[in-house]
Every structure is written in C-alpha cells, then in structure tokens.
Amino acid sequence: MDLQLTGKRALVTGASRGLGYATARTLALEGCQVAINSRSQANLSAAAEKLSQECGRPVTGLPGDIGLPDVPAALIQQAVQALGGLDLLVTNAGGPPAGKFEAFDDAAWQQAVELSLLSHVRLIRAALPALRQSPAASVLTITSYSVKQPIANLVLSNSVRAATVGLTKSLALELGAEGIRFNSILPGWTETERVYDLMSQRARANHTSVEEEIAKQTQDSPLGRMAQPQEFANAAVFLLSPAASYITGVMLTVDGGMYKGTL
C-alpha cells in the first residue's frame, strides 16, 4: 500500500526519543519532510542528526518545552517556516508524575493540565491556519489507554488525558467539513527508554531482573508482552497518512488488547 506521504510536511513534538521519535523516523522513512521537538537541545540535535543520516534528508530540530504557554505557537511558526507549510501534526510530550489522588495539590493538577491538555490545545490552535492550506491535513494526539481503563497510581494522567481525547473527538466533528482529520492513539505499555528505565528501577528495588518486571507488568495482557515503539509508529503513521483519508475521530488503543471493554 502506498501511504502517499512523499513530500508531506510533518511536525512531531516530544520526539527526541520514545514514541515520538519512532513516529518521526517512520514518517521520514516514508518520504516526509520532518521537524522534531523536545526540551533538551543536546538530545534533540543528536536525534535530528541520526534521523537525517538514516533518511538521507535534513530533519529539523526545534527545541522548546510545550508545557509552557508561549512555546507551542512559536514552535508551530518555526516549523511552518522551516518546512514551507504543514500537513501533519503529532502532539506528544512526557506524561505527568505518577501518584495517588492525595499526593497532588492544585498546582500539580494545573501543571498536568498545562502539559497533557493545553499543550495539545495550543499546538493545534496555532497550526490550524497552515493545516487549512493543506490538502492532506491530519492531526494525531498521543494520549494513553488509561483514559479507557485507569491505571493505578496515575490519577493525573488518567484524568487529564481524558480531556485530550474529548478535545480530539470534538475537533474531528468541528473541522471535518474543512478536510482536517483528528485522531488519537491510546498506547499501552511500550518498551521506550522511559519504560525500560522504570522497569530497571523496579528490578533494583525488588532484586529481580528487568525481564521479570516486564513479565509482571504484562501478565494481564492478551499478547503477553509490551509493544515495541515501531509497532506504535506503524499505526500512527497510517492514521496520519492520506491512506487513512476516511478515518477521523478515532481513539485507537494500541495496547496489545490490555483494555478489556468491548467499546
């Protein structure tokens, strides 16, 4: 199948590693012009350089913390300038801290809203003028399967990301008539660097191995394992591509069947 991505202009935020990086890499390998973002200039430059070498064309690194109010609009402006427009936008960042309800005060909740809801709002709002110029405009928000089945000890993520899914669906309904598609992927446990570090910490604390900790975490998973970032990226790039031209408003769990509901 031809994903029809050659020459499409894409910005992926939160993309120096993990799910964002895997998505940016796959877009670049499919022929997109890609800009990536993260907070750390050093990590971002290294990631952009690696992608440029692998794909044989320049990949632009645009540093900035998208959890800060003024950064998303500036970032979109820089991406549109660097790429000569924008067709595809992936809104992604790190997650809010883990913890139970009584661990968090209003400031922590507000910070979670800034990072896991308002960053998406601000990026999409700033990108709309450029997306309206594109014949293949598509936006993908990265959230979590925890919006369908809350994960213990992650009350901030469980709560705030549900609003991002509501945002994504609302935009699909509101802007479909203009030809702009909006979808979200709700990933389950995926072996990114962050998750590997988390499993390593658990292994040290429990005097076990990383493999044993991963096995414990996935014992309830029908496929019995975590995803690889490329498995996430395959779904993400398809949803973004013109090959998915009749798919909008979809909240797709890519979780190996971990979510046990029927809808």
Ligand SMILES: NC(=O)c1ccc[n+]([C@@H]2O[C@H](COP(=O)([O-])OP(=O)(O)OC[C@H]3O[C@@H](n4cnc5c(N)ncnc54)[C@H](OP(=O)(O)O)[C@@H]3O)[C@@H](O)[C@H]2O)c1
């Ligand atoms: N992996 C999983 O199993 C899983 C499952 C469900 C949901 N998720 C969610 O999916 C998202 C991506 O997960 P991941 O595992 O790929 O995470 P990750 O390995 O921690 O990568 C996050 C990426 O985002 C960048 N980033 C973090 N905060 C940022 C900010 N405020 N502004 C701009 N860039 C930022 C990081 O680079 P810098 O540090 O340089 O900024 C990094 O490139 C997270 O929100 C995570 O909670 C992941």
